Amino acid sequence: MSLIFSRQCEYALQAVLYISAQEESKFTNIIEISERLDIPMPFLGKTLQLLVQHKVLQSLKGPRGGFKLAKPPDEIALFHVVDAIDGTDFLTSCVLGFSECSSKNPCPVHSDWGALRDRVYQMLASKTIADISKEITDSKQLRTKLRLL
Amino acid sequence: MSLIFSRQCEYALQAVLYISAQEESKFTNIIEISERLDIPMPFLGKTLQLLVQHKVLQSLKGPRGGFKLAKPPDEIALFHVVDAIDGTDFLTSCVLGFSECSSKNPCPVHSDWGALRDRVYQMLASKTIADISKEITDSKQLRTKLRLL
DNA sequence: TAAATTTCGGATAGAAATGTCTGATATATG
DNA sequence: CATATATCAGACATTTCTATCCGAAATTTA
Numbered sequence: 001m002s003l004i005f006s007r008q009c010e011y012a013l014q015a016v017l018y019i020s021a022q023e024e025s026k027f028t029n030i031i032e033i034s035e036r037l038d039i040p041m042p043f044l045g046k047t048l049q050l051l052v053q054h055k056v057l058q059s060l061k062g063p064r065g066g067f068k069l070a071k072p073p074d075e076i077a078l079f080h081v082v083d084a085i086d087g088t089d090f091l092t093s094c095v096l097g098f099s100e101c102s103s104k105n106p107c108p109v110h111s112d113w114g115a116l117r118d119r120v121y122q123m124l125a126s127k128t129i130a131d132i133s134k135e136i137t138d139s140k141q142l143r144t145k146l147r148l149l
Numbered sequence: 150m151s152l153i154f155s156r157q158c159e160y161a162l163q164a165v166l167y168i169s170a171q172e173e174s175k176f177t178n179i180i181e182i183s184e185r186l187d188i189p190m191p192f193l194g195k196t197l198q199l200l201v202q203h204k205v206l207q208s209l210k211g212p213r214g215g216f217k218l219a220k221p222p223d224e225i226a227l228f229h230v231v232d233a234i235d236g237t238d239f240l241t242s243c244v245l246g247f248s249e250c251s252s253k254n255p256c257p258v259h260s261d262w263g264a265l266r267d268r269v270y271q272m273l274a275s276k277t278i279a280d281i282s283k284e285i286t287d288s289k290q291l292r293t294k295l296r297l298l
Numbered sequence: 299t300a301a302a303t304t305t306c307g308g309a310t311a312g313a314a315a316t317g318t319c320t321g322a323t324a325t326a327t328g
Numbered sequence: 329c330a331t332a333t334a335t336c337a338g339a340c341a342t343t344t345c346t347a348t349c350c351g352a353a354a355t356t357t358a
Contacts (some may be wrong), residue, residue, distance in 0.1 A: 006245065007345080009151060010244075013246075014247070031304090041348095049305080049306065052306095060305080061306075062356050064356065067305090075268055077257070095153055109272075111211055125259050132258070142257060176334095178333090179335080195316095210323070211335085212334070214335065
């Protein structure tokens with residue numbers, strides 16, 4: 001099986017988008033997120049803890065507690081979420097798995113893949129939660145997908 | 150951890166490139182490939198079997214046996230190897246993990262990611278073993294990387 | 299201050315991917 | 329035809345990722 005992001009990273013991205021679509025000052029709890037997005041609750045807990053540690057989210061314990069964005073949505077790029085969960089190895093590691101692969105010692109697809117990888121990074125780094133929130137507001141389809149009614 | 154291709158797929162790509170760099174009519178055995186490329190031998194065996202089943206490679210048992218390309222190198226694209234090992238889900242599955250995601254029901258990054266994915270496919274489908282063999286012939290660095298002396 | 303709620307942290311369990319082992323099967327060579 | 333070589337096939341082991349469980353800590357509310 002080939003995949004771009006780990007399942008945990010997919011959960012993280014979905015959850016951050018869900019949280020970002022809530023009222024900005026409100027803390028959203030795990031129970032709600034896991035039920036709406038159909039993500040196993042304890043695993044989502046671990047995942048959101050990672051995002052808190054990486055200062056993507058802010059948490060609050062106790063009644064009315066939960067999670068909200070740690071920064072304004074235009075300061076959180078998708079890349080920050082991916083970085084917190086999966087790390088950034090995919091930006092530098094060789095797509096063919098050669099351990100010593102660099103521009104000075106390239107694999108047979110080094111330059112081809114490098115160009116594509118740069119585009120992936122550009123997309124992830126430039127796309128912010130604010131951008132996506134705007135799209136969500138403008139699209140009923142997206143609200144449905146994120147279970148926002 | 151995020152990765153584009155599974156480790157098994159990386160092994161497969163490396164092995165096919167190694168085989169393609171050998172004399173065309175010769176069968177190359179697993180022992181040689183696994184030692185040169187530092188791939189666990191039994192696992193490489195399973196992997197090459199998959200490539201035989203998908204008609205990327207041809208095998209021969211017994212003395213002087215081993216593996217060689219099943220078709221002329223200009224008829225084998227990198228995509229065929231990836232397809233045989235990892236499959237093609239990455240071309241259609243949602244990068245955010247939403248199960249129902251399509252152009253009619255897109256996720257927040259559907260179009261952005263779709264464009265990138267198309268480029269990845271283009272690269273994999275257009276790059277053939279013959280293309281790479283030529284590069285290898287022209288580059289001492291590549292021969293070193295593939296342990297071809 | 300007591301009780302209820304919710305995240306946090308560590309230990310454990312299950313599933314999937316990766317890696318290993320053993321014997322069977324086929325082929326070349328003497 | 330016997331032997332050595334190499335792939336093939338299935339079972340098994342290990343590692344990594346995903347998922348679960350339980351109790352502790354913090355915060356709100358009554």
